[in-house]
Amino acid sequence: MRCRSGLWCVTKMASSEAEAEAAAGPEVVLPISAQKHDPAWKHCMMVRSAGRVRLKCIYCQKHFLGGGIHRFKEHLARRPGNACCCLNVPREVQETMLNSLNAVAAKKKRKQSLADDIRRITHPAATSAPQVDAVVAEMESPIHMIPLNEVLDLGSMPLEERPPETREMKGVTSNKRKKKMAVRHASTPLAHQNQQPLLSTRPAPQTQPFNQAVMALEPATTQGRHFDPTSSNKDQVYMAIGKFLYDAGVPLEAVNSVYFQPMLEAVASAGWRPEAFSYHDFRGCILKKSLEEVTAQLEFYKGSWTRTGCTLLADEWTTDKGRTLINLSVYCPEGTMFLKSVNATDIVVSPDALYELLKNAVEEVGEKNVIQVITNNSEIHAVAGRRLGETFPTLFWSPCTFQCIDEMLEGFSKVRAINEIICNAKAITGFIYNNALAFNLMKRHLHGKDLLVPAETRAAMNFVTLKNMYNLKEALQSMVSSDEWMHHLLPKKPGVIEVSNLVGSLQFWSSCAAVVRITEPLMHLLKLVSSNKRPSMGYVYAGLYQAKAAIKKELVRKSDYMTYWDIIDWRWDKHVPRPLHLAGFFLNPLFFDGVRGDVSNEIFSGMLDCIERLVSDVKIQDKIQKELNIYRSEAAGDFRRQMAIRARRTLPPAEWWYTYGGACPNLTRLAVRILSQTCSAKGYDRRHISFEEIHDQRMNLFERQRMHHLTFVQYNLRLQHR
Structure with missing residues (x-):
């Protein structure tokens, strides 16, 4: 009977939809909100006809009056039961919808399984009647056990209970609305009867049955893990949250949010309950510890500079307020290290001032470690860069390759033939993206x-x-x-x-x-x-x-x-000529093998320029010159091994030299230092980092220093995961 009844309901729903679709007037296509993230929204249109909004399948033109996006997803997945199956849906779309439906079902199953586990712990079968009465009495207390079906959604629980008269003043509501209010009213276990939020009280552990239930659950849900609420473990959690705030650029005032304590309650489900943090903790001691950790990581980067060398990056950019800033960073294969941000509004107009800025940065990093300095491509930067090369004869100045290539593409787009194609393409995209139906x-x-x-x-x-x-x-x-x-x-x-x-x-x-x-x-x-x-x-x-x-x-x-x-x-x-790039081509075994017998004078001259500039000892220069002949002819060492030949395509060039360059130790050291450099000074994602605030002269000295530390931690954490 149940199957027949269900089939009758589906048939009746489909027939009513068909009747409504037949009686519908002209359709008006409505835009779909960007907040609708379900994958099924990409495969339907929202239309209004006869005063009602429907979902229309883009494959079979079927209209849906009810059931929401879940029912439409079942239609695309060709899953019988709640909707008719789409006969025209592509196979890959059907599989995507099936996977989405299965994921939702699996999530519900996991929630139900965990709720059953908690029910077995908190309500064992041997519970006597007086114990049940005690539980009921406890649930009537100001702070009581969280309902089992709500225990997984701590972040969405309201912290205050609405007075009943507030809902009564809104007049008559539908049955669904009343049921929703009743559930919401019943699932407010974190509030006192006098409407005081939980954040204002810190009850004793014996008055927190939820914590006891979670602690009782620990052996079943934390296999292989041990949580000891010691100072060391607490510090680890504090530091993890602090790094998240700094890396994401979240304002530190976010810890004052009413949702912050429920988040900690979720952390407490791991076996202990941390104390609430304050805004001053994150701008004080936690920021200080994060600064120490980031600095320690950067010291690890510095340890590789003597082996691989490094590149000083001067990333120039303009803020929304028109201020020109230069972010100074150091690149090496281990990672990129942000040094500081400089207000360069008055510096970039003077080659002398820009030269002094770069000179001080090179001295801070160490002249012997810096292989090249990369800046903007403007004429002022070129003048300052050439002067910097005269002051430090063991490094190169290079313009930003990313900017050079982008300017090449910009030049291509101005060629008449290509510009016409781009304009036609923009006409197509402009019309489509400015018309809802299109x-x-x-x-x-x-x-x-x-x-x-x-x-x-x-x-x-x-x-x-x-x-x-x-x-x-x-x-x-x-x-x-x-x-x-x-x-x-x-x-x-x-x-x-x-x-x-x-x-x-x-x-x-x-x-x-x-x-x-x-x-x-x-x-x-x-x-x-x-x-x-x-x-x-x-x-x-x-x-x-x-x-x-x-x-x-x-x-x-x-x-x-x-x-x-x-x-x-x-x-x-x-x-300027770019000997580093020419030497990089010469020393990359993947490319050099193709021109081994026909190396142009330009490429070999670039290699010799690098030897003379990057190696100050003339005796080592002579040794490298002899080892160059071995590399060019593959006359000795491991260069001729079949493993080395195959590895030209699989290993990074610097690693290839480490592995197979034993016969040429001096050339290997130079090759590694050249091939370990980057070619771009383009900055990484700078959103939500307060670079401009650190140059605000209205702040006092201590506040400005704190902003420097915060920016240093934020940007370096972001660069570590680039």
Whole structure:
């Protein structure tokens, strides 16, 4: 009977929906809120017709009047019971919806299992009637046992109980509303009967049955772990929370939130209950301990500087208030270390002032450790950098490679042929993203994907979006030929014909493909130099060579490809030659093997420049010169091993030299120091870090020092996980 009844309900619901759909008038497509995160929202449209809002499947056009997004998800998953199955849903979408439904079911099962465990502990079978009465009496006390079905959701429990008369003044409510209020009223165990919040009291342990229940549960739920509420364990938790606040850039006033104590109650479920923290703890002793830990980690970085060398980075940027700041950091393969932030508003206009700033930073790090200094690419920085190289003859100044490549891409986008393609692509994306119906159609035909792809710079975003559009060409063409586009958009919206013609144009897409092939090597190189996953010094010169080769292969005629070659050469050789990048190419076994017998004079001269500048002892210079011949000819040592040949493609260049460069110890030391450097001074994520506040002259000395420490901890914690 139950199955028949359930089938009758589903059939009746489907028939009522079909009747409503047939009687519905013209549909109005509604935008879907960005706050709706369920994956099923990407595969439906929200429409209004006949005064009611419905969900419409983008695959079978089925309307849903009730059941919410969960019922629609069952429709996509083709799970019978609550909704009819979609016959047109793609296989991958169906599998995604099934996985989502299974995850929800598993989560409910885990909650129920834990609730059953707690029920067995707090209400054993042998409990006598007087004991049950005692439990009931205890639950009527000001602070009582949390209901079993609420024990897992500590953060969402209200801290104060609403007076009954407040709800009565709101008039008549529906049955659902009354039930919801009744449940909320019953699940307020953390409040006193006189409406005082729990945060205002610290009852004795014997008045906290919840803590006793959790402690009793500890042997079953914390296998293999031991929690001792000692000072050492408490400090570990305090430091963990403090690091979270500093790394995420959360204002320290967040500890005054009413939700902070419930968070600690969740921590207490691990076996002990920490004391409440104060705002002054995090800006005082915990900040001090975090500063000590970060400093200790940075001392570990410093220990590698003598072996691998380091790069001083001067990241110049402008704040929202127009102030120019320079963040000074030190890069080495172990990690990047933030030193300090300098207000450079008056410094960047003077080469002398900028030189003094960089000179002091080099002296602070240690001249013998610094291989290169990377700054902005402006003429003032070039003047200061050349002067810095004269003062310190054992290091190089280099302009930021990331900025150079981005300027190359910006130059490409200004070439007439490419600019026209970018403008046409912007016309397509601009129309779609500014029209609700077109946007929903795009989501339907692209299966939830987006056309616009975020990137680190404007030029990079243009080209990565163009590539994404080309990859979705068939889906876009299907969209502009669909009935919805032809009947609802084409007759009504201006600009639709232009967009339709562009999407259907073979010439537009062939031009897009050519632009993607021309810019793909530079886009790959831009991503490489902006990442700190591996030092990029050994890859930049080869990346530019490959970019030129791709352009020449695509355009063939010299008059065509030289336009782009000139842009690359002008941006690359604008200020000074770059011997470090040439030496990085020479010492990278992956690339050097291809040109071993035909090394250009430019590359070998760059290698000799590095030997003369980075090695001050002339006797060691002569030894390196002899070892260079061994490396070039593979005449001795482990260079000729098959393992070494295979490892050229698998090991990072510096690690390859450590492993197989035993026959050339002096050259190996130099190669490791060169190949361990980065090529970009681009700063990492600076959001929610108060760089500008540390330069506020209105703060007193102690407050400014605290802000310096806070910024130092925040940015270095963020850089450690870059």
